Amino acid sequence: xxxxxxxxxxxxxxxxxxxxxxxxxxxxxxxxxxxxxxxxxxxxxxxxxxxxxxxxxxxxxxxxxxxxxxxxxxxxxxxxxxxxxxxxxxxxxxxxxxxxxxxxxxxxxxxxxxxxxxxxxxxxxxxxxxxxxxxxxxxxxxxxxxxxxxxxxxxxxxxxxxxxxxxxxxxxxxxxxxxxxxxxxxxxxxxxxxxxxxxxxxxxxxxxxxxxxxxxxxxxxxxxxxxxxxxxxxxxxxxxxxxxxxxxxxxxxxxxxxxxxxxxxxxxxxxxxxxxxxxxxxxxxx
Amino acid sequence: xxxxxxxxxxxxxxxxxxxxxxxxxxxxxxxxxxxxxxxxxxxxxxxxxxxxxxxxxxxxxxxxxxxxxxxxxxxxxxxxxxxxxxxxxxxxxxxxxxxxxxxxxxxxxxxxxxxxxxxxxxxxxxxxxxxxxxxxxxxxxxxxxxxxxxxxxxxxxxxxxxxxxxxxxxxxxxxxxxxxxxxxxxxxxxxxxxxxxxxxxxxxxxxxxxxxxxxxxxxxxxxxxxxxxxxxxxxxxxxxxxxxxxxxxxxxxxxxxxxxxxxxxxxxxxxxxxxxxxxxxxxxxxxxxxxxxxxxxxxxxxxxxxxxxxxxxxxxxxxxxxxxxxxxxxxxxxxxxxxxxxxxxxxxxxxxxxxxxxxxxxxxxxxxxxxxxxxxxxxxxxxxxxxxxxxxxxxxxxxxxxxxxxxxxxxxxxxxxxxxxxxxxxxxxxxxxxxxxxxxxxxxxxxxxxxxxxxxxxxxxxxxxxxxxxxxxxxxxxxxxxxxxxxxxxxxxxxxxxxxxxxxxxxxxxxxxxxxxxxxxxxxxxxxxxxxxxxxxxxxxxxxxxxxxxxxxxxxxxxxxxxxxxxxxxxxxxxxxxxxxxxxxxxxxxx
Numbered sequence: 001x002x003x004x005x006x007x008x009x010x011x012x013x014x015x016x017x018x019x020x021x022x023x024x025x026x027x028x029x030x031x032x033x034x035x036x037x038x039x040x041x042x043x044x045x046x047x048x049x050x051x052x053x054x055x056x057x058x059x060x061x062x063x064x065x066x067x068x069x070x071x072x073x074x075x076x077x078x079x080x081x082x083x084x085x086x087x088x089x090x091x092x093x094x095x096x097x098x099x100x101x102x103x104x105x106x107x108x109x110x111x112x113x114x115x116x117x118x119x120x121x122x123x124x125x126x127x128x129x130x131x132x133x134x135x136x137x138x139x140x141x142x143x144x145x146x147x148x149x150x151x152x153x154x155x156x157x158x159x160x161x162x163x164x165x166x167x168x169x170x171x172x173x174x175x176x177x178x179x180x181x182x183x184x185x186x187x188x189x190x191x192x193x194x195x196x197x198x199x200x201x202x203x204x205x206x207x208x209x210x211x212x213x214x215x216x217x218x219x220x221x222x223x224x225x226x227x228x229x230x231x232x233x234x235x236x237x238x239x240x241x242x243x244x245x246x247x248x249x250x251x252x253x254x255x256x257x258x259x260x261x262x263x264x265x266x267x268x269x270x271x272x273x274x275x276x277x278x279x280x281x282x283x284x285x286x
Numbered sequence: 287x288x289x290x291x292x293x294x295x296x297x298x299x300x301x302x303x304x305x306x307x308x309x310x311x312x313x314x315x316x317x318x319x320x321x322x323x324x325x326x327x328x329x330x331x332x333x334x335x336x337x338x339x340x341x342x343x344x345x346x347x348x349x350x351x352x353x354x355x356x357x358x359x360x361x362x363x364x365x366x367x368x369x370x371x372x373x374x375x376x377x378x379x380x381x382x383x384x385x386x387x388x389x390x391x392x393x394x395x396x397x398x399x400x401x402x403x404x405x406x407x408x409x410x411x412x413x414x415x416x417x418x419x420x421x422x423x424x425x426x427x428x429x430x431x432x433x434x435x436x437x438x439x440x441x442x443x444x445x446x447x448x449x450x451x452x453x454x455x456x457x458x459x460x461x462x463x464x465x466x467x468x469x470x471x472x473x474x475x476x477x478x479x480x481x482x483x484x485x486x487x488x489x490x491x492x493x494x495x496x497x498x499x500x501x502x503x504x505x506x507x508x509x510x511x512x513x514x515x516x517x518x519x520x521x522x523x524x525x526x527x528x529x530x531x532x533x534x535x536x537x538x539x540x541x542x543x544x545x546x547x548x549x550x551x552x553x554x555x556x557x558x559x560x561x562x563x564x565x566x567x568x569x570x571x572x573x574x575x576x577x578x579x580x581x582x583x584x585x586x587x588x589x590x591x592x593x594x595x596x597x598x599x600x601x602x603x604x605x606x607x608x609x610x611x612x613x614x615x616x617x618x619x620x621x622x623x624x625x626x627x628x629x630x631x632x633x634x635x636x637x638x639x640x641x642x643x644x645x646x647x648x649x650x651x652x653x654x655x656x657x658x659x660x661x662x663x664x665x666x667x668x669x670x671x672x673x674x675x676x677x678x679x680x681x682x683x684x685x686x687x688x689x690x691x692x693x694x695x696x697x698x699x700x701x702x703x704x705x706x707x708x709x710x711x712x713x714x715x716x717x718x719x720x721x722x723x724x725x726x727x728x729x730x731x732x733x734x735x736x737x738x739x740x741x742x743x744x745x746x747x748x749x750x751x752x753x754x755x756x757x758x759x760x761x762x763x764x765x766x767x768x769x770x771x772x773x774x775x776x777x778x779x780x781x782x783x784x785x786x787x788x789x790x791x792x793x794x795x796x797x798x799x800x801x802x803x804x805x806x807x808x809x810x811x812x813x814x815x816x817x818x819x820x821x822x823x824x825x826x827x828x829x830x831x832x833x834x835x836x837x838x839x840x841x842x843x844x845x846x847x848x849x850x851x852x853x854x855x856x857x858x859x860x861x862x863x864x865x866x867x868x869x870x871x872x873x874x875x876x877x
Binding site for chain 1: 313316384396480481482483484488492496498500501503520521522523524525526527528529531532533536537538539541542543544545546547548549550551562565567569573659662664665668670699700701702703705707708709710711712717718719720837
């Protein structure tokens with residue numbers, strides 16, 4: 001764990017849900033025995049996007065909403081790296097929603113962890129794409145009117161090959177879920193409840209605790225069943241499920257199907273094009 | 287300037303302008319002739335009006351010129367619009383069944399082809415094109431076997447029957463012309479040279495490949511899409527990862543991610559897509575991760591005229607992304623330069639870990655030019671700058687943004703033990719830790735800003751200053767940038783024939799500009815005119831802002847079509863006579 005401690009301590013508010021997610025990610029990497037130099041953590045912008053600064057891996061702290069394309073480029077150029085993508089609900093489901101959908105279609109082997117607090121924190125408390133209807137924020141003083149995004153059904157519809165939900169308040173469960181997501185070959189998406197203790201007074205740790213139920217406690221739940229996953233993902237109220245909702249191993253990852261990667265990672269290629277190939281390219285024009 | 291031969295083929299989109307155009311281009315290049323081709327078209331898949339001009343000659347052909355020797359109208363519209371371009375001694379070959387001849391200039395031969403008598407038009411919808419092709423080559427004095435060989439290559443995939451049908455139709459046109467039409471005064475020349483014919487988009491893609499680009503991504507946008515097409519068709523052989531991405535925001539960020547992983551990465555777009563990329567350009571500069579972006583300018587603003595050319599994006603490039611940061615911007619001078627510039631800009635951006643912009647335009651992107659094959663050098667010098675790519679000494683105190691005199695900090699590639707670090711779009715300290723995380727530190731902020739901006743000094747030393755072309759002490763000095771190089775060169779030659787000595791200062795590197803060198807070159811010029819393809823004189827305003835230099839006059843064009851040589855010649859004469867300081871030539875031929 002010491003190897004994974006960042007250069008500075010997190011500056012999240014005391015009690016923030018993000019501390020728990022950071023600890024679970026570090027624990028998962030240790031348990032999977034992935035050395036820190038083989039990991040890249042890529043984030044967008046927001047409270048939770050400060051994540052790469054607090055974990056000692058290779059990191060990229062990119063633009064608001066753009067973590068997924070950056071991470072995709074990094075992974076496709078060097079697919080030997082384990083690439084984690086972190087960010088918040090505004091970053092991923094608001095400004096970055098387009099990339100989110102296309103990243104799932106593309107099925108690059110990334111693990112996308114959304115630290116979902118249902119509020120914009122770093123900008124001091126505005127409505128987010130996952131804020132509930134009626135939630136009063138600085139940008140919606142009379143209550144949010146927009147239907148919240150359901151990240152899990154969106155991910156299911158977009159073709160993600162691993163979809164799970166975790167809770168910062170259930171460390172052990174979250175660590176196990178992260179390990180499965182990282183080991184999944186393809187795009188894995190984890191929506192993690194990470195309550196904001198400063199600006200979201202509705203969806204607090206206390207609010208989640210009695211509601212959160214582990215899918216793993218139901219032996220009959222089949223995470224290979226897409227329809228079943230859709231049904232469980234629609235449930236929101238007195239019961240909110242966490243765990244692995246869906247996984248398919250039937251869809252190859254992009255790295256497995258992309259012919260140009262048959263010769264190994266892009267970063268190890270000869271810079272110059274072989275003279276014979278270059279000659280062909282010129283002769284085509286003559 | 288030696289003799290050239292110019293032909294134009296026009297019709298509605300879908301009538302088959304491209305195929306005879308390709309065949310002519312192939313025949314010219316295989317005869318060892320240079321060529322320059324430009325296709326005027328609209329954003330439509332079927333219909334509208336498409337007009338392809340191909341000009342050929344023994345010497346390099348720098349523009350499509352002012353006049354035509356041969357016109358092949360595939361419909362009435364083309365006859366009506368373009369017949370006036372034919373010069374004395376020229377010819378118009380047309381389908382007498384469907385097209386009424388127009389009023390041509392004196393000495394123009396109107397060649398009516400009785401298409402339905404010569405071919406079975408119920409079987410072959412493009413018979414008129416093939417007949418005209420055969421007739422043209424007969425009149426140019428080219429042996430039929432040359433055309434036969436090209437047709438076999440062109441249609442071979444479709445089987446012997448298709449080849450035979452096309453060869454028979456072409457022969458009917460060839461024989462009819464031999465019997466009924468007067469050949470051109472000069473037969474098409476032939477040399478032992480062999481040239482490659484390519485578009486600017488293919489040249490930039492190939493130049494990138496030659497420079498060691500291993501990651502290319504794009505979103506389709508005219509007129510840049512040709513780069514994506516070349517990359518997609520050749521990426522596997524060239525060992526380049528090629529991806530079509532959901533939008534241009536994703537494009538530049540994906541390229542930056544790949545570049546951070548350690549490969550050379552680039553992308554291409556046009557003005558609208560570039561607007562979406564601008565925040566990413568700032569990320570490249572701040573995180574110090576190099577990226578090369580090609581912008582193929584088209585007429586703007588907004589969706590603008592997607593199939594027409596302009597040099598209207600300069601200020602967008604100069605102002606893209608907020609804040610001050612080091613960047614390079616270069617405009618290729620011609621299609622061959624589209625290839626050569628790529629390794630130069632990759633070397634600069636790698637060495638100085640900053641974004642680089644190739645400012646091309648539709649004229650070069652989609653035009654075609656013959657180039658010496660040896661110019662397409664796939665073994666150019668590659669300098670990746672200060673990179674740490676092997677483990678070496680594990681270094682827990684590695685400073686990704688170490689403050690150095692050059693402003694460049696050695697870049698460790700992710701995956702190496704002992705060099706973990708975070709690159710960031712936030713302002714950061716030497717070790718990559720965000721300054722705002724620690725406390726907002728004005729001294730560190732200033733030091734980091736100065737470190738990044740110091741790179742511009744090194745870049746300026748690495749990039750050549752512009753050079754004056756043509757005679758010293760000329761009556762007039764024409765200043766252009768990027769794609770106007772060829773047409774200004776030709777205008778200078780035409781002016782010389784009229785007794786006016788003209789020289790030419792072409793600007794290739796826009797940032798850094800070498801303003802002092804430019805002023806030194808211009809301070810003794812007798813009369814200076816800036817020529818550019820936009821409304822507001824974007825380069826003139828930029829040059830003035832950097833150097834306080836104000837030229838004597840301006841020639842600008844913003845109707846979507848490129849300059850023709852006579853536009854510049856007439857404007858120079860007008861300005862030297864003192865009757866104008868701003869000339870906006872009218873493009874008389876509607877395309």
